[in-house]
Amino acid sequence: MNTQPPAKRLWINAYMLMFIIHTAQTGVGLVGMPRVVFLESAQDAWISVLLGSLAAIPFAYIIYYTLKPLGRLDLYAVHDIIYGKWIGKLLNLLYVFYLSWVFFNIVMNYIEMIQAWVFNMLPTWLMFLLLASLAIYAVLGGLRVVTGVTILSFLLSTWLVFMIAVPIQYIDTTQYFPILNHSVKEIMMGTLKTSFTILGFEILFFVYPFVDDQKKTMRYVNIALIYTSIQITVVTIVCIGFFSDVSLEKTIWPVLSMFKIVRLPNLERFEFIAVSFWMLVILPNMALYLWAASRGVRHVFQISQKYAVWIIVTLCFIAQFFLSSRLMMNMITDKIATTGTYMSFLYPVIIFLLVRIHLYRKKGAKSNEKNTSN
Amino acid sequence: MKKTLVISLCCFLLASCVEQKQLERLGLITAIGYDIPDESSSSIRGTVVMLNFSPELSNFTNIITQEGVTSKGIRRALNQESSHQVVSGQLRVAVYGKEMAEQGIRSVVDSFTRDASIGNMLYLVIAEGSAEELIKFREGTLTYNFGTHLYNLIQQNVKDQQFPSPTLQNFVNTYDNPGKDPILPIMGIDEDRIGLKEIGLLKGDRLVGTLSNKELFYLLLMMKGVGSGSFDIEIPYEKISSQLYKSKTHNTTEEFRQGSVYITVDNVRTKQKIKLVKKEPPTFKVDVEIKTRVLEVTENIDFMQKKTFDILTDLANKQLEDGIRRNIAYLQEIESDPIGFGSLYQAKERKKELSQDEWVNLFKRSTFDVNVKTEFIRTGVTD
Numbered sequence: 001m002n003t004q005p006p007a008k009r010l011w012i013n014a015y016m017l018m019f020i021i022h023t024a025q026t027g028v029g030l031v032g033m034p035r036v037v038f039l040e041s042a043q044d045a046w047i048s049v050l051l052g053s054l055a056a057i058p059f060a061y062i063i064y065y066t067l068k069p070l071g072r073l074d075l076y077a078v079h080d081i082i083y084g085k086w087i088g089k090l091l092n093l094l095y096v097f098y099l100s101w102v103f104f105n106i107v108m109n110y111i112e113m114i115q116a117w118v119f120n121m122l123p124t125w126l127m128f129l130l131l132a133s134l135a136i137y138a139v140l141g142g143l144r145v146v147t148g149v150t151i152l153s154f155l156l157s158t159w160l161v162f163m164i165a166v167p168i169q170y171i172d173t174t175q176y177f178p179i180l181n182h183s184v185k186e187i188m189m190g191t192l193k194t195s196f197t198i199l200g201f202e203i204l205f206f207v208y209p210f211v212d213d214q215k216k217t218m219r220y221v222n223i224a225l226i227y228t229s230i231q232i233t234v235v236t237i238v239c240i241g242f243f244s245d246v247s248l249e250k251t252i253w254p255v256l257s258m259f260k261i262v263r264l265p266n267l268e269r270f271e272f273i274a275v276s277f278w279m280l281v282i283l284p285n286m287a288l289y290l291w292a293a294s295r296g297v298r299h300v301f302q303i304s305q306k307y308a309v310w311i312i313v314t315l316c317f318i319a320q321f322f323l324s325s326r327l328m329m330n331m332i333t334d335k336i337a338t339t340g341t342y343m344s345f346l347y348p349v350i351i352f353l354l355v356r357i358h359l360y361r362k363k364g365a366k367s368n369e370k371n372t373s374n
Numbered sequence: 375m376k377k378t379l380v381i382s383l384c385c386f387l388l389a390s391c392v393e394q395k396q397l398e399r400l401g402l403i404t405a406i407g408y409d410i411p412d413e414s415s416s417s418i419r420g421t422v423v424m425l426n427f428s429p430e431l432s433n434f435t436n437i438i439t440q441e442g443v444t445s446k447g448i449r450r451a452l453n454q455e456s457s458h459q460v461v462s463g464q465l466r467v468a469v470y471g472k473e474m475a476e477q478g479i480r481s482v483v484d485s486f487t488r489d490a491s492i493g494n495m496l497y498l499v500i501a502e503g504s505a506e507e508l509i510k511f512r513e514g515t516l517t518y519n520f521g522t523h524l525y526n527l528i529q530q531n532v533k534d535q536q537f538p539s540p541t542l543q544n545f546v547n548t549y550d551n552p553g554k555d556p557i558l559p560i561m562g563i564d565e566d567r568i569g570l571k572e573i574g575l576l577k578g579d580r581l582v583g584t585l586s587n588k589e590l591f592y593l594l595l596m597m598k599g600v601g602s603g604s605f606d607i608e609i610p611y612e613k614i615s616s617q618l619y620k621s622k623t624h625n626t627t628e629e630f631r632q633g634s635v636y637i638t639v640d641n642v643r644t645k646q647k648i649k650l651v652k653k654e655p656p657t658f659k660v661d662v663e664i665k666t667r668v669l670e671v672t673e674n675i676d677f678m679q680k681k682t683f684d685i686l687t688d689l690a691n692k693q694l695e696d697g698i699r700r701n702i703a704y705l706q707e708i709e710s711d712p713i714g715f716g717s718l719y720q721a722k723e724r725k726k727e728l729s730q731d732e733w734v735n736l737f738k739r740s741t742f743d744v745n746v747k748t749e750f751i752r753t754g755v756t757d
Contacts, residue, residue, distance in 0.1 A: 118490075170543070172547075174714065174717045175721075176721075177722070178721060178723070178724045181725075243547060244546075244547040244548070244551035244554075245550065245727075246551070260494040260495075261494050261543055269493055271490075
């Protein structure tokens with residue numbers, strides 16, 4: 001089994017986690033999220049989003065405390081320790097499948113966006129190859145290059161957030177009222193629907209062993225999570241005020257539709273720029289998930305990560321041919337959102353408890369040994 | 375070396391992978407008009423203004439008319455007739471014939487919102503007669519692009535806050551809101567010019583009433599973000615006679631003593647506050663605060679005295695309140711709610727969501743308490 005901690009030259013600074021976690025969270029989900037949540041809790045959607053995005057914080061702590069006592073091990077190695085060789089392998093493969101699926105879904109969602117907004121004749125496979133080649137290029141460089149990509153993407157794309165200032169002028173404030181007239185259940189359903197957007201912090205499971213100053217991990221993770229929360233809550237608030245009920249329910253990408261009214265003197269249609277720039281937003285997503293998935297393949301089959309990357313991308317490329325309609329895309333996105341919710345909210349709790357039990361028994365065994373030797 | 379080669383090959387070979395659109399081969403639709411040819415058939419007639427760029431000729435515009443069942447069907451038919459590929463990315467204005475507007479325009483608007491290539495800032499207007507007539511006005515003699523011309527005409531008026539921006543965005547948002555109705559400008563031909571005639575009030579997507587430009591002023595007073603412009607205050611002579619400026623050089627002429635004095639004031643800032651005070655029956659309190667400056671006086675009124683302003687304020691308040699009340703009564707009669715009283719009501723109603731019909735019933739029973747407060751802040755550069 002390949003459970004050696006990563007070499008020191010591959011480590012990254014703790015503050016890089018800020019960029020990694022934030023960019024892993026923001027992606028294709030963001031452009032469609034306000035509508036999906038709005039369908040559940042209408043004008044109270046922003047409360048759902050705020051609750052949902054802040055909920056990530058305790059779960060990030062759980063991930064941290066799961067890995068902390070074990071030193072520099074990632075989730076795959078933890079699985080091996082807890083479940084033993086064969087069940088561990090199976091679970092690792094399941095996790096690899098999940099991560100690759102997320103990777104696949106991100107790429108497909110973005111391609112759909114391009115086809116709907118800019119090039120409607122663009123063949124899916126071509127765009128898939130172009131995007132995948134970028135991700136492969138980043139992943140083959142290792143985590144340090146992937147981290148570089150996240151920082152680059154963050155710096156180049158944060159300005160998009162400020163473009164929201166234009167739609168703010170068109171907000172109709174009556175649309176926020178009456179506040180809180182939805183049942184707790186509806187608001188919680190909205191919170192669940194937010195999960196697809198907040199997903200991404202589970203990447204900590206795999207990045208943690210590479211962090212240089214591990215004590216500072218949570219500080220930077222928290223900064224990232226809070227920044228994401230603020231960002232997506234503001235976007236949701238603006239969307240609710242900007243669109244009337246029925247319009248928001250019908251608009252697939254409300255954030256992009258909102259950009260439609262931004263008009264610069266020499267650029268009439270800003271949303272085309274936004275769609276193109278969105279590639280920078282999803283690139284770290286793709287790279288991080290592909291990286292994490294390929295590490296899993298490498299761990300399970302004991303092959304070089306390089307081959308692992310090619311295997312995953314090839315499988316995704318084949319899968320891409322079977323996905324053709326908006327309905328199917330919706331279904332797959334919904335499925336991944338639910339799976340993701342379990343994977344990043346429920347599963348960490350389970351693995352946390354199992355690790356605790358394991359450590360407790362090990363401690364017990366050790367003290368027993370001591371007793372018998374005495 | 376190998377890497378560089380691969381990268382540069384990618385740059386050059388992939389550059390034209392996606393579909394291309396060459397400007398010279400495109401026909402850009404800048405304006406489109408919709409009409410109903412006759413009552414019996416379900417087809418619609420579309421008239422488009424198409425702009426071509428050609429290297430030999432200078433840019434020229436074409437006007438083509440076609441019939442179809444859907445708006446995209448019309449475009450398809452147009453494409454068959456044109457030597458250029460017809461695209462609608464530069465569409466600026468959509469004109470609806472009055473007859474069509476009376477029957478509902480939603481079905482045609484849908485094609486705009488669904489198509490990503492069409493911008494949200496497109497203007498929707500209603501033609502006084504048929505849209506075709508308006509678009510074909512002075513066909514052939516025009517040296518400029520008609521679509522852009524119409525667009526600029528509306529934009530200029532919107533910027534001047536003569537009426538709220540009739541963009542697609544605004545239309546769809548108000549149409550989709552059960553407690554609010556859209557308003558669209560009605561354009562007509564005035565001898566040899568095209569101009570803004572009236573304002574069309576819609577109920578849902580159907581044209582149900584019109585307001586003259588003068589009456590529109592009172593409607594705009596209640597709307598947020600708009601409501602500027604000048605208005606005249608009529609003052610009966612006997613009320614103001616004591617406040618006239620006594621000068622040695624000119625005396626008040628005899629004819630004025632019988633009639634009224636008019637004073638034109640310009641609206642500097644308007645603040646409106648509409649509140650729902652009671653739910654059953656719906657009672658709204660409409661407070662409008664206007665700060666104005668004097669633009670023109672038909673008689674020498676003495677602005678040095680406070681009493682002059684008291685008289686003027688009273689009269690202005692009364693006149694504006696009457697205007698607003700008259701306006702609301704008309705809106706109730708035609709069941710159109712462009713101000714959004716419905717969404718204000720909805721914001722306070724926690725139990726259920728109103729449908730359009732429920733709101734119309736409530737709206738007809740609503741009462742309104744209108745208060746206007748006028749304040750004169752400047753009198754120009756003379757007293």
